[in-house]
Amino acid sequence: MTAYRRIGRALLRTALQAIPTILVIIVLDFFLLQLAPGDAADVMAGEAGSATEETVAALRSRFGLDLPILHRLFAYLDNLAHFSLGFSPRYNMPVAELIGQRLPGTLLLMLVALAIAVVLGLALGSIMAVFAGKLPDRIISVLSLLFYSIPGFWIGLMLIVLFSVKLGWLPSGGSGTIGSDLTGLHAVLDQLRYMILPATSLALFYVAIYARLTRAAMLEVKSQDYVRTAAAKGLSPFTITTRHILRNALLPVTTMAGMHLGGMLGGAVVVETVYSWPGLGRLAFEAVMGRDFTVLLGILLLSSLVVIAANAVVDLLHAWLDPRIGVR
Structure with a gap:
């Protein structure tokens, strides 16, 4: 058996072993997250400041948050089977696009x-x-x-204090200069400056x-x-x-x-x-x-x-x- 065939078989075996592992991870993560208090409708209502019980109920109904937990699990698995990660109620856009x-x-x-x-x-x-x-x-x-x-987080804060506040060598946050129209090598170097401290x-x-x-x-x-x-x-x-x-x-x-x-x-x-x-x-x-x-x-x-x-x-x-x- 050639080396390429051995590598191909190894990758196929890894993929087959990964399927049940991923399913277990999805189910465990889903049930563990349900233990957290509140949901997206509660947070959105709280941020609105004047939401009524009818509004919260409408939000839950719109995003399927009022369904039994098993129904929501099967709906999520059905989305995954159709190569969809679902819809984000907070960002009002598909999760795959957001990620x-x-x-x-x-x-x-x-x-x-x-x-x-x-x-x-x-x-x-x-x-x-x-x-x-x-x-x-x-x-x-x-x-x-x-x-x-x-x-x-403490190391990150100390690096900001030293290299951004005291020395002024590097930016303290963000991923690029706001409003800049840099392209090519200059854009790459600009992003690298912002990446040094977090990396x-x-x-x-x-x-x-x-x-x-x-x-x-x-x-x-x-x-x-x-x-x-x-x-x-x-x-x-x-x-x-x-x-x-x-x-x-x-x-x-x-x-x-x-x-x-x-x-x-x-x-x-x-x-x-x-x-x-x-x-x-x-x-x-x-x-x-x-x-x-x-x-x-x-x-x-x-x-x-x-x-x-x-x-x-x-x-x-x-x-x-x-x-x-x-x-x-």
Whole structure:
């Protein structure tokens, strides 16, 4: 069997396993959200300030919020079967269209944050492993512990105070200069300026994890026989570290990165709220505050699909990093 056929079978198996998993997630999320007090009609009536009981009842009837819970569940599953995520009563538009507007911003933020976390984590972890037990290892270990322990919103606020308020180097929020007509490279650079602080705030927590994980994995690989054989052949320490130690130490790091890709959406809720970044995280926060559970269900479903897709990519990446694993 060729490698391409093995990869195709692995992807097909992952897709078949994902179907019951996603169904369970949808049903659990649906029933758990029903435990929250109030609904979108209550919030909309409260914001109107002068809504009557008849108006609230009409809103519930219009959006199907007065139906029994099982009827609403089956209606939602029927929408999914027809490739529809439903309709948002608060935003008065289809959920798929609403998520489509916010998805690019969140994906870009998550990918940039993950890239920063992986690159910095590997670099710092490699330094810690090379200087294990020495001063650089201890300093980076303390910094990693701080990044891991400090809440993300506090880091975000401190970065705003330092780089926006005190130094004035970077903007404190938003995704681009308001009213600008920049195009091409200038538009990309403008967006990058607005992305540096939120992406860094989101990445620092994961930098600490990847640095510690890389250090532990490299120290374990360093004691293997093939590393000593490479040293006996006269290979330089840099070649041994990059080609033999670091490459094999990438396996646990890539596994965690795949798991964190979907989990980053939870951190994006805080970061996007602090920096007013127009993405799914901020949309999820607004949906919770507005009791717009249809939107929230769509976001949760999307995050589940991202986790499953990321795990499939990680499996293929493992097969490439270590051919002994294979794709069965």
